[in-house]
Amino acid sequence: MKTLIKSFFLTVSLTVFFPLTISAQTELSLSLFNKFTGESSSDEATATAVSSAGDVNGDGYDDILVGAFNNNAGGSDAGAAYLIYGSSAPLISASLSTAIKFTGEATYDEAGYSVSSAGDVNNDGYDDILIGAALNNDGGSDAGAAYLIYGSSAPLISASLSTAIEFTGEAAGDRLGRSVSSAGDVNGDGYDDILIGAYLNNDSGSDAGAAYLIYGSSTLLTSASLSTAVEFTGEVAGDYAGRSVSSAGDVNGDGYDDILIGADRNDDGGSNAGAAYLIYGSSALLTSTSLSTAVEFTGKAVSDLAGFSVSSAGDVNGDGYGDIIIGAYHNDDAGSIAGAAYLIYGSASPLISVSLSTVIQFTGEVAGDYAGRSVSSAGDVNNDGYDDILIGAYVNGDSGSNAGAAYLIYGSSALLTSTSLSTAVEFTGEAEDDYAGGSVSIAGDVNGDGFDDILIGAFNNNNNGYWYGVAYLGYVYIDSDRDGIAGITGLFSGTDCNDADATVSANQTYYLDSDSDGYGSTTTTSVCSSTPPTGYVTNNTDCSDEDATVNTNQTYYQDSDNDTLGNLSQTTSVCSSSAPTGYVINTLDQNDTKADTVLQYETDSDYYLMLNNNGTKLYLLNLTANQNITSITLSKSKTYSTNSLKLLTFRNKKLAVIVSKNKSKILTSLVYPNITKEKLTKKDQEKLINKNIKPSKTKKSKNYLQLRNKKNKVLEQYFVSSKYKLILK
Numbered sequence: 001m002k003t004l005i006k007s008f009f010l011t012v013s014l015t016v017f018f019p020l021t022i023s024a025q026t027e028l029s030l031s032l033f034n035k036f037t038g039e040s041s042s043d044e045a046t047a048t049a050v051s052s053a054g055d056v057n058g059d060g061y062d063d064i065l066v067g068a069f070n071n072n073a074g075g076s077d078a079g080a081a082y083l084i085y086g087s088s089a090p091l092i093s094a095s096l097s098t099a100i101k102f103t104g105e106a107t108y109d110e111a112g113y114s115v116s117s118a119g120d121v122n123n124d125g126y127d128d129i130l131i132g133a134a135l136n137n138d139g140g141s142d143a144g145a146a147y148l149i150y151g152s153s154a155p156l157i158s159a160s161l162s163t164a165i166e167f168t169g170e171a172a173g174d175r176l177g178r179s180v181s182s183a184g185d186v187n188g189d190g191y192d193d194i195l196i197g198a199y200l201n202n203d204s205g206s207d208a209g210a211a212y213l214i215y216g217s218s219t220l221l222t223s224a225s226l227s228t229a230v231e232f233t234g235e236v237a238g239d240y241a242g243r244s245v246s247s248a249g250d251v252n253g254d255g256y257d258d259i260l261i262g263a264d265r266n267d268d269g270g271s272n273a274g275a276a277y278l279i280y281g282s283s284a285l286l287t288s289t290s291l292s293t294a295v296e297f298t299g300k301a302v303s304d305l306a307g308f309s310v311s312s313a314g315d316v317n318g319d320g321y322g323d324i325i326i327g328a329y330h331n332d333d334a335g336s337i338a339g340a341a342y343l344i345y346g347s348a349s350p351l352i353s354v355s356l357s358t359v360i361q362f363t364g365e366v367a368g369d370y371a372g373r374s375v376s377s378a379g380d381v382n383n384d385g386y387d388d389i390l391i392g393a394y395v396n397g398d399s400g401s402n403a404g405a406a407y408l409i410y411g412s413s414a415l416l417t418s419t420s421l422s423t424a425v426e427f428t429g430e431a432e433d434d435y436a437g438g439s440v441s442i443a444g445d446v447n448g449d450g451f452d453d454i455l456i457g458a459f460n461n462n463n464n465g466y467w468y469g470v471a472y473l474g475y476v477y478i479d480s481d482r483d484g485i486a487g488i489t490g491l492f493s494g495t496d497c498n499d500a501d502a503t504v505s506a507n508q509t510y511y512l513d514s515d516s517d518g519y520g521s522t523t524t525t526s527v528c529s530s531t532p533p534t535g536y537v538t539n540n541t542d543c544s545d546e547d548a549t550v551n552t553n554q555t556y557y558q559d560s561d562n563d564t565l566g567n568l569s570q571t572t573s574v575c576s577s578s579a580p581t582g583y584v585i586n587t588l589d590q591n592d593t594k595a596d597t598v599l600q601y602e603t604d605s606d607y608y609l610m611l612n613n614n615g616t617k618l619y620l621l622n623l624t625a626n627q628n629i630t631s632i633t634l635s636k637s638k639t640y641s642t643n644s645l646k647l648l649t650f651r652n653k654k655l656a657v658i659v660s661k662n663k664s665k666i667l668t669s670l671v672y673p674n675i676t677k678e679k680l681t682k683k684d685q686e687k688l689i690n691k692n693i694k695p696s697k698t699k700k701s702k703n704y705l706q707l708r709n710k711k712n713k714v715l716e717q718y719f720v721s722s723k724y725k726l727i728l729k
Contacts, residue, residue: 249322
């Protein structure tokens with residue numbers, strides 16, 4: 001079998017035309033990827049199989065699988081499959097000899113011809129894996145087999161596949177295991193199901209082919225013939241149904257995963273035009289049936305071989321419906337065997353059978369590229385919420401004859417349109433005859449940073465020797481600090497300016513704080529730090545960065561009568577901690593057209609006494625807090641035109657002395673301000689008639705209160721008693 005395959009590849013390399021230039025928008029060599037190389041000559045590692053393994057040990061990092069169907073460890077061409085565990089740190093290039101190895105049971109089994117995650121078949125929190133061995137003889141000569149290995153928290157160890165759960169082909173020549181895949185959860189019971197293709201099965205005609213669905217269960221599955229499984233048979237002889245199988249995701253968004261089956265020799269669209277079939281999942285268990293009952297997507301033209309590869313595309317436009325991709329690597333639309341791949345969007349409305357000529361087509365760049373030989377979802381490599389897709393073109397010559405290539409197409413909310421792969425991101429083989437892109441796959445999130453990674457196989461890569469093969473792991477974007485923004489260490493640079501610090505991902509703008517008051521000006525600096533540099537702050541609200549006493553415009557109140565009390569309805573707003581001339585900080589004036597008498601209780605005190613301008617009321621104020629605390633009425637029946645307010649100390653107690661005059665009538669009041677209790681207490685009040693008394697000349701002599709005229713002559717004198725009473729002397 002190996003000799004035939006090599007002869008086919010060599011024949012291709014002699015008969016196709018290769019371009020001298022490339023036209024891809026972005027092109028990177030696979031030499032930039034991390035490499036896992038085959039163990040020995042002619043292993044042909046990755047010839048047909050690379051895959052995500054899911055998270056086999058439940059550590060939060062996805063793992064990867066690599067098939068090498070010509071490996072000889074279990075006997076000549078017994079084949080092998082390798083499991084490589086993910087890790088928080090990106091994996092480094094290594095030989096597959098360092099990986100966990102599952103070897104074929106017997107000579108010529110070709111184990112590892114296909115590999116896949118099985119999903120979580122028993123719903124224990126650990127993903128399981130599938131390995132196909134298309135030429136295994138346990139069910140008859142070349143009946144084929146597929147092996148299920150359950151995941152576990154304990155790391156798996158290298159072993160023969162004879163220790164795994166084995167599903168054998170129904171009859172000799174079935175070639176079961178040519179393709180294997182998780183089916184997703186087809187019946188929505190919480191257990192993932194598996195799909196196995198047997199493309200030469202004869203149940204509905206010679207080489208009509210078949211695919212088998214096995215439901216997951218809490219009870220561990222056991223080795224068995226697939227004669228007991230749900231079987232989907234090819235429509236007619238020679239269809240090769242089951243050449244490829246895959247989960248389709250949930251195409252109609254009903255909560256049940258759907259499945260894809262490729263039949264690349266189907267003639268419904270023309271001889272060997274090929275076809276792919278979509279079968280919808282359901283809560284009711286599916287039953288064996290002909291694929292004639294399924295939704296069919298037929299190849300565009302004769303010999304397209306549509307369905308040679310099929311895959312879920314993920315959700316490319318983020319609408320909640322799974323999309324699918326179908327490869328037709330013999331399509332001639334861009335040149336003889338340039339190849340093509342087709343994208344079909346999911347929808348709440350069931351899809352109907354159509355020709356692939358009606359859907360979105362990505363065509364190979366030039367004749368002989370064989371684009372679409374492998375297709376896969378890439379996951380969401382740039383973490384934008386839209387799944388991306390991978391298309392392999394293993395005979396592409398952009399970096400050397402038969403070097404091969406793989407293309408990455410980004411998903412988008414806008415529907416993609418038919419185009420040449422020359423517009424896609426291209427990853428090219430390292431050297432001629434590498435056949436890179438013979439297999440492509442999502443790798444999952446191998447380093448757990450939130451960005452999906454990709455796998456690309458180059459089965460004839462000779463870095464370590466003839467036909468060793470290489471699996472390339474590409475961290476397209478890397479988010480080392482797990483802040484959701486990729487840094488510059490991936491294949492493509494993200495925008496994170498410091499990918500070692502999750503608190504910052506872009507340059508931050510900070511504002512100069514010249515006066516060190518914690519408030520910035522409009523002068524800026526831009527640095528990649530979550531901490532402002534010395535002299536800078538995070539705000540730009542300072543209206544004056546030269547005065548630390550003020551940072552925002554202050555509101556002041558007009559004092560038209562210059563009594564230090566402000567008018568609430570007349571304001572000005574200025575950037576100053578000092579009120580401008582004619583303005584104050586309080587709003588305690590009840591009449592700003594005639595001055596009241598205001599007296600500070602003592603130096604540096606917040607308390608003030610205020611005698612209103614008609615002498616009838618005394619107030620205790622806190623001007624700093626803008627509060628009118630309390631008041632006391634001095635006269636209810638008369639107002640006074642001339643008033644005096646003084647703070648005088650009698651018998652060690654500070655008293656407010658108010659002398660008011662209206663013509664010849666004099667009112668003298670003693671009020672005790674208790675600042676501690678914030679009270680005003682009227683101690684005594686006397687009335688007399690004397691037109692010559694001038695209130696402002698009021699003075700104190702020992703414990704006497706003296707009322708004087710304008711020449712400062714004492715006209716009346718009161719003794720202030722121990723009880724703070726006024727006694728006329």
